[in-house]
Amino acid sequence: MKPAPIDTTAPATTTTTSSARSSTTTQRFVSGLWSPFKSTPTTKKVTQEKQQQIQPPNQCDLPGFQEALLAQMEQLNSDNGNDPKAQQLLNLKRQTIRQSLVLASSNIPNKDDYDWDFWSAAICDFDQVHKNKDLSRQVQKGVPPSLRGMVWQLLSKSKQVELLASQQYCALLRMSSPYDKMIQRDLARTFPGHDYFKEQDGVGQEGLYNVVRAYSVYDTEVGYCQGLAFIVGPLLLNMPDEEAFCVLIGLMSNYGLRGHFTPNMEGLHLRIYQFEFLVAEHLPHISRHLQRRGIDSTMFASQWFMTLFAYKFPLDLVFRMYDMIFAQGLEVILKFALALLKRNETHLLQLDFEHLLDFLKNGLFEEYKDDERQLVQDANAWNIPRKQFVQLEKEHKARVTKDEQNAKLVDSLQKQQAALRQQVDQLQNAATTLQSEHQDVKDQLQASQDQRQHMLDEQYHLKTGVAALQATMEHIPSTVEATFKNQFDPLCTENAHLSQTNARLEDQLSSMETLLIDIKMKYAQSENERDELSKRLFEMKKVIAQ
Secondary structure, eight states: OOOOOOOOSSOOOOOOOHHHHHHHHHHHHHGGGGOSSOOOOSOHHHHHHHHHHSOOOOOOOOOHHHHHHHHHHHHHTGGGTTOHHHHHHHHHHHHHHHHHHHHHHSSSOOTTOOOHHHHHHHHHOHHHHHTSTHHHHHHHHOOOHHHHHHHHHHHHTTHHHHHHHHHHHHHHHHSOOTTHHHHHHHHTTSSTTSHHHHSTTSHHHHHHHHHHHHHHHHOTTTOOOTTHHHHHHHHHTTSOHHHHHHHHHHHHHTSSGGGGTSTTOHHHHHHHHHHHHHHHHHOHHHHHHHHHTTOOGGGTHHHHHHHTTTTTSOHHHHHHHHHHHHHHOTTHHHHHHHHHHHHTHHHHTTOOHHHHHHHHHHTTTGGGTTOHHHHHHHHHTOOOOHHHHHHHHHHHHHHHHHHHHHHHHHHHHHHHHHHHHHHHHHHHHHHHHHHHHHHHHHHHHHHHHHHHHHHHHHHHHHHHHHHHHHHHHHHHHHHHHHHHHHHHHHHHHHHHHHHHHHHHHHHHHHHHHHHHHHHHHHHHHHHHHHHHHHHHHHHHHHHHHO
16 A cells, blocks of 8 residues: 655644754764764855854863863864865864763753763774663663764764765765756755754755755665655754765665665555554554544554654654664664554544544654653563564565565456456457347348248239139130120121121122212213313304404
8 A cells, every 4th residue: 555645734843942952053063073084064154154053162171081082083084184174164073072071071960861971982982882782771861962963873884884975975966866856846845844944945955955866866766755855854953964865875775764765665564564563462442443443554654654753743752763763773663653652542542533643643742742751761661572573574575475476466367357358358249240140130031031921922812813713714615605606696697797788888889889980971071061162152252252
């Protein structure tokens, strides 16, 4: 399940007092003294701002072991003696440490009750002190703010890779990053309420931008992920940019934090799995309450683990959490999570979905707001053996492997299903075509059958007609003969009568023709006589006229 996006709408709460604030600034410079190479300040302006923040204390004598500590630090930075800017920064750092150690050796009551002998020995010979089990107890009591950045570097063993990493850091800053716009967009939303980071284009935002951007180029697989700046912020408040970059590499590589930001976020999923198991085992009421309210762990715990609680929690609490993470490993954040839930259990069980989720994101730290030491004590009170974390990790890996196998199987089955579905679609299309053709053939067959039936009906009627005609034909000869005979005799008689009449008429015609010829001849003769008489008349008239 994809984790919920990091909520950066409200500023991280800061309860650091003015003295602690000053010591926080001190921490950022102290850590540089442990570097065997030059820590170059970014700009002259930055150096001047730091000079204004740190006023040099009055010089006074220190106990021997403390003077030895300062001398050892100066020896480690002897290579910087020829650089005026580096020398100026070195003097400021030395004065700050001297001030812290003077206060520690004075009679001023210290509510933090740091064991300065132990921490001085730790700074001088960390490898030897690290073998001592007392280190974990001292870290639980708290790391002196002025030494915190240095102790974090020692615990994370960043010094072992710092020379190479610091050389890379400057080169990485000169390289382009595809995440520039995303990083710049998120800067204003990272610790917007903290004085050091709230100023746009200020030293704090510049440090955040440089370290996060350099890492995005350094680790191309991770690149940039929302929440990474919240990891870097507490580092920058305790050490310079280069050291913060080296410690970030240590956190990501050696402490397993990188898995929280890789594309698959396998480390974050492991942490969520361990968290859900531990809550169900040790805080069953809360576990059931979250389930009943429909709240999944990824809705709130992903922000905790991706930012190491820095996205909203007071930075004093976050610093103490970092102390424990560097000393005991990243699994300790699960103890902090359990301690926070346990401390707020009564209140959590009374909340509904909306208020419950908001409280888990924004209000869980209120119980420890002014007592970070109690938070550390409550977290360490959870006795969760290392082997249980290992066992849960094995179970999670087995589960992930099984899920991946199942996913591959499901993917294979889905591909097979898609192929089968395609075949089914093709067969369905073919069946539809065949069904259509079958329907056409069926319609044609029905039409043929109808036509055949019609023809059979016509054939029946024709047969009936033929039978009737045949029956009629059988009676026609006798009927015709009888009819003919009945009609023929009168016709013969009539014909004979007509023949006689015709003969008589022919005779009459012949007589009439003879008579006509005779008349015509007589007419012609009379005409001739008339013409003759006319001539004679004319001649007589002519004679008379004369």
